[in-house]
Amino acid sequence: MTLVIPVISGTKGGTGKTTIAVNMSVLAAYRLRSSSPYPVVLLDLGVDNGTASKVLLGSLTKVNYTMSDYLTGRVNNPLYTLYLKSWLIGGDEMRIVFSVPGNVVEGVPLFKLKYALRTAMDYLKPIVVFIDTPSLGFTRQFLEPIVSEATHVVPVATVDHSSIESLASVVNFIRGVKGGINVLPPILNMFDQRYPVDPTTGKEWVKIVEESVGVKPYTVAYDKLMYTARQAMEVELLKIAPSESQAVMDIVKYFNEVLWPLINK
Numbered sequence: 001m002t003l004v005i006p007v008i009s010g011t012k013g014g015t016g017k018t019t020i021a022v023n024m025s026v027l028a029a030y031r032l033r034s035s036s037p038y039p040v041v042l043l044d045l046g047v048d049n050g051t052a053s054k055v056l057l058g059s060l061t062k063v064n065y066t067m068s069d070y071l072t073g074r075v076n077n078p079l080y081t082l083y084l085k086s087w088l089i090g091g092d093e094m095r096i097v098f099s100v101p102g103n104v105v106e107g108v109p110l111f112k113l114k115y116a117l118r119t120a121m122d123y124l125k126p127i128v129v130f131i132d133t134p135s136l137g138f139t140r141q142f143l144e145p146i147v148s149e150a151t152h153v154v155p156v157a158t159v160d161h162s163s164i165e166s167l168a169s170v171v172n173f174i175r176g177v178k179g180g181i182n183v184l185p186p187i188l189n190m191f192d193q194r195y196p197v198d199p200t201t202g203k204e205w206v207k208i209v210e211e212s213v214g215v216k217p218y219t220v221a222y223d224k225l226m227y228t229a230r231q232a233m234e235v236e237l238l239k240i241a242p243s244e245s246q247a248v249m250d251i252v253k254y255f256n257e258v259l260w261p262l263i264n265k
């Protein structure tokens with residue numbers, strides 16, 4: 001069975017969903033290289049063209065159709081909105097199939113996202129699909145059709161109350177859409193080990209997340225190198241060593257401990 005894993009946060013933007021979704025996709029593609037033709041699909045649903053797909057597109061500028069073209073009916077087959085990024089690692093090819101969102105306009109029939117996802121799954125037979133979701137008011141509209149197809153979710157928050165509260169509310173919404181959905185340990189991103197306690201409540205941030213979401217989080221460090229690290233992971237697979245970036249190390253730990261055991265079942 002294909003794993004379908006949206007990376008979500010609440011209404012708060014910039015929590016690191018894209019960074020995490022792309023890095024997880026790269027790690028999975030690396031581990032699953034040569035195990036099947038298209039082991040990893042990354043659905044980029046970021047509004048305003050999306051960041052994940054931009055990173056993967058790199059210098060590949062020719063995009064014929066976007067997800068938005070499909071949602072608005074300009075193209076009927078959602079497979080036309082998918083692109084392939086591949087890397088050669090030794091003798092093996094590492095591959096990620098990804099979508100380009102385009103400018104997703106309001107009022108488009110979002111239920112079609114479900115069909116796009118199913119078509120991609122039927123045709124490509126991926127082992128895992130990661131979904132990079134947008135923030136803002138779009139969250140719930142976008143999440144409804146996607147969550148109904150999801151097997152797990154990766155919740156992401158940053159070290160602040162509004163981010164954690166809005167994440168908790170979206171996780172509750174998701175549990176309402178699909179009872180029994182597997183909410184994986186949340187990621188508490190941009191965490192600074194020197195300041196583990198919230199000064200306003202005197203509680204540890206990790207505890208606050210655990211109480212709000214109901215599952216104990218993993219922390220990903222705040223990391224000045226993240227921008228470089230992102231480039232390293234996403235574009236060339238490590239222009240810098242992962243050990244130079246604490247955040248990348250933390251993401252690798254999450255992948256190894258939480259995701260890989262599910263993927264490799």
Ligand SMILES: Nc1ncnc2c1ncn2[C@@H]1O[C@H](COP(=O)(O)OP(=O)(O)OP(=O)(O)O)[C@@H](O)[C@H]1O
Binds near residue numbers: 014051191222247
């Ligand atoms: N652990 C980290 N340490 C430092 N910077 C980070 C970290 N994680 C993400 N960032 C930076 O924060 C910014 C926002 O990250 P990202 O785009 O992944 O968030 P997002 O949740 O996808 O945002 P949006 O809601 O706009 O889609 C980026 O510049 C990214 O490089």
Ligand SMILES: [Mg+2]
Binds near residue numbers: 017018046132133
């Ligand atoms: Mg994003």
